[in-house]
Amino acid sequence: MPHCPVSSAPRQCSRNLVSEAFDLVILGGGCAGLSLAVALAAHGERCPRTLVIEPRTQYTNDRTWCYWNDHRAPAQCPVQQSWQSMRLVHGGLSVSLDCGTTPYQMLAARDFYAMAQRTIAQQPKIELRQGSSVVGEPSLSGDIWRLRSSAGEVTARSVVDTRPPQGPRRDGAVLWQSFYGQEIECTAAVFDPSSLDLMNFLAPDPRHVAFVYLLPISSTRALVEVTVFGAAPLEPQALAPWLEAAIAERVGAAPFTTLRREQGILPMGLIDTPRQTHPGCVKVGVMAGGARASTGYAYQRIQQWASECARALVSQGRPVAHRPDPWPLRWMDRIFLEVLRTEPSRGASLFFSLFSRTEPAHVIRFLSGRAGVVDSLHVIAAMPVAPFVRALIALARRRGRVSGIEGMA
Secondary structure, three states: OOOOOOOOOOOOOOOOOOOEEEEEEEEOOOHHHHHHHHHHHOOHHHOOOEEEEEOOOOOOOOOEEEEEOOOOOOOOOOOOEEEOEEEEEEOOEEEEEEOOOOOEEEEEHHHHHHHHHHHHHOOOOEEEEEOOOEEEEEEEEOOEEEEEEOOEEEEEEEEEEOOOOOOOOHHHEEEEEEEEEEEEEEOOOOOOOOEEEEEEEOOOOOOEEEEEEEEEOOOOEEEEEEEEEEOOOOOHHHHHHHHHHHHHHHHOOOOEEEEEEEEEEEEEEEOOOOOOOEOOEEEOOHHHOOOOOOOOOOHHHHHHHHHHHHHHHHHHOOOOOOOOOOHHHHHHHHHHHHHHHHOHHHHHHHHHHHHHOOOHHHHHHHHOOOOOHHHHHHHHHHOOHHHHHHHHHHHHHHHHHHHHHHHHO
């Protein structure tokens, strides 16, 4: 079956396509789907024949991804900004920290999408089909997966499904991270581009943990964002008053222009992760274990998964899902989230204690999901004992009740 011609734009076929055969179909061309396509393209001739199905007709600069760069993987596209210093603010106190060998970096969606589209356009074995959607769920016939798309039927030996569910459910995660931000250009030099505000906490609240996240790109330009950790997922309209107040506090009377907006709702501790019922079809992405439970950081984790999945597809012909974190890290996350869930008014002081009483390198590795035993011990030592003991007891009791119910069933 012929491919659409290679060009600088993603290949798209307008004709009605029936029973096209591929080695792999990727459902969704977001961060996870495009990252896997880029990782597969690096394998050259060994790359499987791949189709990426993406409903969007065009990509926009709709988000940013941030991470501490540990230099373990080569940069695929230029970062928009990098910071060596970060700050936390709580109750009139602030602590500034040096990121050391792992600068905090921001990647703009427009640069990531452009890089991925260029890479795919240069690999004739991969096609990105925009403006196309899947009708129904993949079905298995023998060892071949069949899918109906808006452009016709497609078959594949493997399927990687990156599509998120229809919407976040209150009971779908221990907590939800809801955020809403604006990138603004101000007429006055009101920002310090040498340091970012990782967490500038709002007043303690018995319902959630809320803070302002400020990423200064220049002295006049910054992304100002309000983030809330809470049991209920929040839409932008609920966060808008906080965001307006945060911007007003930082720019004063100086006029500014809104360049773009971004928003999102990320899970913090999924209650149920998708079950992988067949080795030829895996569910991945932020809503399938791609994000770190206690922080929501996902970009670096998705890049690591994409490399592993690409190697598995090339060598074994089967995709792999996200690897679970080591059990000590999972339990630390679960206990920490339980404290935030049951005692959210303590959240700001807990984070402030963590950063002010621990060397930045230990905290950064912990938040990035790369903590070793020494890092974990330092993090534990920085935390107050009582709330974590209460959380551990509550989790143990809850688990005992569940086990008892299962035993009676």
